[in-house]
Amino acid sequence: MPATPVRSQCIALHRLYSSCYLTLCLAAVLLSSGCASQRGKLVDTDTPDRVGSHRAGSEVYDPAAEVAVAELLDQVSRTPIMPEDTGSTVAQIMADRGARRVCFMNVENAGGEEMGDIREDLAETIRTKLAQSAEFDLVDQRLVTAALRDSGLRLDDLLLPEKRARFLSSLGSDESPFDYILFAKVTTATTQDNADSQVKYSLTLDIVNIHTGSSIRQTVGLKKHYNKSLKAKVKGLF
Secondary structure, eight states: OEEEEEHHHHHHHHHHHHHHHHHHHHHHHHHHHHOOOOOOOOTTTTSOOOOSSSSOOOOHHHHHHHHHHHHHHHHHSSSSGGGGEEEEEOOHHHHHOOOOEEEEEEEESSSSSSSSTTHHHHHHHHHHHHHHHHHHEOOOHHHHHHHHHHHHHOGGGGSSSHHHHHHHHHOOOOOSSSEEEEEEEEEEEEEEEEEEEEEEEEEEEEEETTTTTEEEEEEEEEEEEEOOOOHHHHHHOO
């Protein structure tokens, strides 16, 4: 029995719907399998950092460390190590005393976010920047950690002369093997706007001259928006 035009249209629509349904099912399977797995991709070192969706990462801390260390060392290099060095040039001070030695161990997280492995990576960035300077010499972190553990002291205890003497004894030295103690601290300040928020991340470097007790501080802050509402997400595109 030959198919009527109406029946032919129904058959064609049925086939179309079946094809669309199979296509949607296949797309759903592929999408679900893609979401369940993770793929890695090697990128060049100069590729921009990804921006974290829930907390700060290298996109915040690396630029902050670059600026903070550079500006801090610039200030310190123009400041005499000892009072009798006043009036001497940086070159004269280096000729008389050599490179300035800095004792730095790690980064204190005083912010409201867990830093995870970013904390140690930030500390390594600071150490690397210090080590690249010809005017400053960094005391090996492993030596500092071992001496602190042996003496039972914390890093800030080294500001006190009597406790610093115990630390120097653990180092096996009766004279100071460094001129400065460098402290690094990360803080955060969160501003909530209903579902959306802004977090200001600050990296503060505080370097203390153990000969004079004077200190120089440098703080670099970066702000980051976390958008949950549709309005904020759309606004963030422009």
